Amino acid sequence: MSKCIPDGSGPSAVMGPLFRAPGVTRRRLLEQAALAGAAAAGLGSLLAWGAPAAADTTNPSSPADLDAARKEGTLAVLHGDQEADVVAFLKSFTEKTGIAAQEVRMLPGVALPKLAAEFRTGATDLDVYQTSDAGLMDDLRLQGHVQRYLSPELKGFDRRYKSTPEGYWTAYFINVGTVMYDPRYVRKEEAPKSFEDLLKPEWAHQVGFQDASAGSQYAWWYVLQDVLPADYWDRLAQQKPRAYASSTQMMQDLHSGDLKIGGKVSIFQYPKSVRQHQPIEVIFPAQGTPAQSQVVGILGGTRRSNAAKAYIDYLLSKEGQQRWNEIQGSYSPRSDVSISGLPSLAHVKLLLPTNFARYRSVAEHQKFVKMWNAVVGF
Structure with missing residues (x-):
C-alpha cells in the first residue's frame, strides 16, 4: 500500500492512488521548504514542533514483540526515497516478519510541515521516518519527537553513522x-x-x-x-x-x-x-x-511501537541492508555489506x-x- 505527494519521480500509475494537497504549487512547496528549515532548526522550539510526545517508559533495549507487532495494524513509513524501491523493500519486510506496512512518500520540504502540524495536535499516524537530512532528524530528537530504540543491529554500524547517544537514528544508506x-x-x-x-x-x-x-x-x-x-x-x-x-x-x-x-x-x-x-x-x-547519510528513526508517539522496532531491526540487519541497497543501488554503512555494480569509492x-x-x-x-x-x- 502506498501514498505519496507526487513530484513526478515515481511510477504513480503502478503504485496506486496519489494524494495532493489542494492548491499546492511548486513555489508553495519551496516556501514550505524554507519554513521546514526554520522549524527543524529549532526556531520557536515548542512553538515550531508542538509538545514532545509522551515519554516512552519502556526500556530502549526492549526487543520487538513480533506477535504483538502483527496485531498493531499497518506500519506507516514516511520517506523521501524512490517510491518503487520502498514498496519493493516493504514487500520483503512483510514476507520476512508477517507485519503489514505501507509507505508515504514526501520530500523533506513537504514532510516537515506535515510533521510539525501533527506534533502540535499531539498525535501522528506515522511510525517510522526515513530522511535525507540527518540534521532535521537530529532536531526532531532534540525536540523529543524520536523514540529511542537500541536495536541489536546497531553493533554493525560505525558511530559516525549513528545518533549521539545512539538509538535515536541510524544511517541506512550513504x-x-x-x-x-x-x-x-x-x-x-x-x-x-x-x-x-x-x-x-x-x-x-x-x-x-x-x-x-x-x-x-x-x-x-x-x-x-x-x-x-x-x-x-x-x-x-x-x-x-x-x-x-x-x-x-x-x-x-x-x-x-x-x-x-x-x-x-x-x-x-x-x-x-x-x-x-x-x-x-x-x-x-x-x-x-x-x-550524506540517509537516516531512519522511530517517531515519538507511534501507536505501533513493536512493528516499528521490527522494521528498524530488519532494515539495519545485514540481510535488510543487502536487500535495500541492492534494490536501490546505493552504498551501505555496514562494512559487511557489499553491493555489486557500484563504482568503487577506494x-x-x-x-x-x-x-x-x-x-x-x-x-x-x-x-x-x-x-x-x-x-x-x-
Whole structure:
C-alpha cells in the first residue's frame, strides 16, 4: 500500500492512488521548504514542533514483540526515497516478519510541515521516518519527537553513522551526489571534470540539479560552500541551471538528450540506468564528492511501537541492508555489506556534513533556500 505527494519521480500509475494537497504549487512547496528549515532548526522550539510526545517508559533495549507487532495494524513509513524501491523493500519486510506496512512518500520540504502540524495536535499516524537530512532528524530528537530504540543491529554500524547517544537514528544508506552524463550526447573528452567546469559556456541551460525541497541538495550545497569560491554560486546562477523535483526526472531528460549534465545526481541512479541498458557515465570531482547519510528513526508517539522496532531491526540487519541497497543501488554503512555494480569509492574523496549545530541551523537553511531558489530561477 502506498501514498505519496507526487513530484513526478515515481511510477504513480503502478503504485496506486496519489494524494495532493489542494492548491499546492511548486513555489508553495519551496516556501514550505524554507519554513521546514526554520522549524527543524529549532526556531520557536515548542512553538515550531508542538509538545514532545509522551515519554516512552519502556526500556530502549526492549526487543520487538513480533506477535504483538502483527496485531498493531499497518506500519506507516514516511520517506523521501524512490517510491518503487520502498514498496519493493516493504514487500520483503512483510514476507520476512508477517507485519503489514505501507509507505508515504514526501520530500523533506513537504514532510516537515506535515510533521510539525501533527506534533502540535499531539498525535501522528506515522511510525517510522526515513530522511535525507540527518540534521532535521537530529532536531526532531532534540525536540523529543524520536523514540529511542537500541536495536541489536546497531553493533554493525560505525558511530559516525549513528545518533549521539545512539538509538535515536541510524544511517541506512550513504547517498553520494555525483555528476553524471549520457555518453550518447556528451563526449568523454568534453565532459566536465570539476565543479568549475560546470560554468563553461557550453553548459548554459544544460546542467540539472534538484530543487530546494530536496534534503540531498541542501547537503550538497552545505559541504561545497566551504570548498568552492564565494562567487561560485552567482556564476552558477548565470548558467541558468534547471531544477528538478527528483533525480529520476533529471535522468529521463539526460537519457533523452534534453539535458546534457546532471550536476548533482544521487549515486543510485547509476545502477538503475545500467539495469535499464541506458548508457551513463559518473564523475567524482577531484575537489571531493558531496555525500550524506540517509537516516531512519522511530517517531515519538507511534501507536505501533513493536512493528516499528521490527522494521528498524530488519532494515539495519545485514540481510535488510543487502536487500535495500541492492534494490536501490546505493552504498551501505555496514562494512559487511557489499553491493555489486557500484563504482568503487577506494580513491574517492567524500565530503560529509559535519558540525550538526550548523547543519541544522535556521540560518543555514534560510541561506540555502533563498540562494538556491535564485540559482535555479524560482
